[in-house]
Amino acid sequence: MRLRLLSLLLCLLLLSACGGTAGAAGMNSPVRLESSASKLMKKPAAPPAPPLPTVATLAVCGDAMSHMPLTNDAWNGKRYDYARIMAAAGPYVEAADYAVVNLETTLSGGPPYSGYPTFNSPDDMALDLKALGFDLCLTANNHSLDRGFSGLSRTLDVLDQAGLAHVGTSRTQEEHDHNFVIADVGGVSVAFLGYTYGTNGIPVPSKHPYAINVFHTDYLTTLSKPDWDGLAADLEAARAMKPDLITVMIHWGQEYKTSQNSYQESLADFLLENGADIVLGGHSHVPQPMELRTLPDGRQGFVCYSLGNFISSQTKPLTNITAVLTLTLTRDNETGETQVSNYTYAPMYMLHQAAGTSPRFELVDIHRALDSGNTGEPLLQKLNEALETCHSVFGQEQSPDA
Numbered sequence: 001m002r003l004r005l006l007s008l009l010l011c012l013l014l015l016s017a018c019g020g021t022a023g024a025a026g027m028n029s030p031v032r033l034e035s036s037a038s039k040l041m042k043k044p045a046a047p048p049a050p051p052l053p054t055v056a057t058l059a060v061c062g063d064a065m066s067h068m069p070l071t072n073d074a075w076n077g078k079r080y081d082y083a084r085i086m087a088a089a090g091p092y093v094e095a096a097d098y099a100v101v102n103l104e105t106t107l108s109g110g111p112p113y114s115g116y117p118t119f120n121s122p123d124d125m126a127l128d129l130k131a132l133g134f135d136l137c138l139t140a141n142n143h144s145l146d147r148g149f150s151g152l153s154r155t156l157d158v159l160d161q162a163g164l165a166h167v168g169t170s171r172t173q174e175e176h177d178h179n180f181v182i183a184d185v186g187g188v189s190v191a192f193l194g195y196t197y198g199t200n201g202i203p204v205p206s207k208h209p210y211a212i213n214v215f216h217t218d219y220l221t222t223l224s225k226p227d228w229d230g231l232a233a234d235l236e237a238a239r240a241m242k243p244d245l246i247t248v249m250i251h252w253g254q255e256y257k258t259s260q261n262s263y264q265e266s267l268a269d270f271l272l273e274n275g276a277d278i279v280l281g282g283h284s285h286v287p288q289p290m291e292l293r294t295l296p297d298g299r300q301g302f303v304c305y306s307l308g309n310f311i312s313s314q315t316k317p318l319t320n321i322t323a324v325l326t327l328t329l330t331r332d333n334e335t336g337e338t339q340v341s342n343y344t345y346a347p348m349y350m351l352h353q354a355a356g357t358s359p360r361f362e363l364v365d366i367h368r369a370l371d372s373g374n375t376g377e378p379l380l381q382k383l384n385e386a387l388e389t390c391h392s393v394f395g396q397e398q399s400p401d402a
Contacts, residue, residue, distance in 0.1 A: 051333035056186025059096035060325040062103040062307030063282050065117035066125060070313040073360040082128035084286045084313055088365040092324040092346050097186030101310060102282045103137040107158040108151035118146040126162040136181060138249040140168025140196040140213045168194025169212045176210035177399045180238050188329045188338060191243040193234055196251035200225055207350035235275040244331055244338035247278040253306060256316055258286050258393050260305040272301040278340060286318040287393040292340060300339035313361055320350035323385045323394060344398050347390040351382055
């Protein structure tokens with residue numbers, strides 16, 4: 001009897017073991033079959049979406065000058081307040097990813113300060129340009145040597161302290177050898193170069209031949225011989241750094257003329273043919289045309305011959321009409337191609353009021369002033385005339401989304 005029980009238990013154990021093995025096999029096999037079927041039925045992965053383009057904006061303003069009437073008006077009893085004078089441009093400058101301006105004065109230390117013909121302005125001007133939203137100043141112009149090499153050097157020291165980049169003048173040979181600034185403009189790398197046609201007859205110091213980028217070899221005489229080789233070499237050096245775009249800021253042309261001359265056109269053509277994508281001119285103190293053009297190699301090139309004065313107290317016709325220019329820069333992140341895809345401008349008018357009036361000088365946003373409905377009849381007429389001038393010289397305004 002005991003032997004039968006042991007045999008029965010042994011059989012049960014064997015059956016249980018066999019059933020467990022069969023169960024495990026039964027559980028694992030369907031899983032393997034289902035996994036294989038899923039793999040066979042799985043759809044192929046969709047190709048990755050093309051990368052979105054990088055879009056950035058560059059704001060540009062004209063000649064920032066401080067003749068003595070304007071310098072005196074900036075004084076508020078504690079400091080020289082240029083922010084009040086320039087405030088109307090603030091929204092456009094601040095909205096851009098990067099902003100540039102031509103600083104047409106020296107910051108040589110004072111008081112005393114001076115205006116035309118040898119400019120020297122308060123350091124507060126640099127601080128207020130930075131506070132408004134500017135990032136870089138062109139410092140090569142016909143007034144760069146108004147206070148000699150020491151004035152030129154101190155100007156750069158003050159700009160450094162204010163946090164403003166600068167291009168066109170140098171304190172040392174080493175600084176000159178790196179003859180451009182490469183800036184991150186909203187994710188687009190832009191190389192900036194700066195030049196002037198001359199120095200108002202002031203020789204570049206023989207001890208400091210690197211002090212200023214003059215693009216004429218005959219800058220003390222006829223101003224008729226551009227340094228083509230030097231310009232081409234500078235552009236080649238900038239291209240070697242592989243920026244997305246190259247911008248040349250240049251002081252040129254004839255004062256008080258609202259159209260460019262053939263000489264400016266030849267220079268612009270040369271700069272674009274040698275790698276520049278953007279040419280930003282100044283010196284005329286009045287508006288001159290701007291254009292977006294397709295170059296022979298397929299690139300888009302942009303030229304602004306002059307925006308006129310950004311701030312000044314000049315009284316000659318049209319010297320109080322300007323604009324804040326905004327360029328849209330677009331990089332195709334599939335091809336790497338970058339270009340100026342659009343541009344807009346905001347017309348501005350420098351209001352001059354009678355001596356003794358406070359404030360005497362103030363930049364006015366023409367459209368905002370006209371839309372406010374609070375403009376008196378005499379100013380209303382001036383603003384409408386200024387707007388017509390902007391349209392006739394710069395061209396009709398474009399939509400930012402065009």
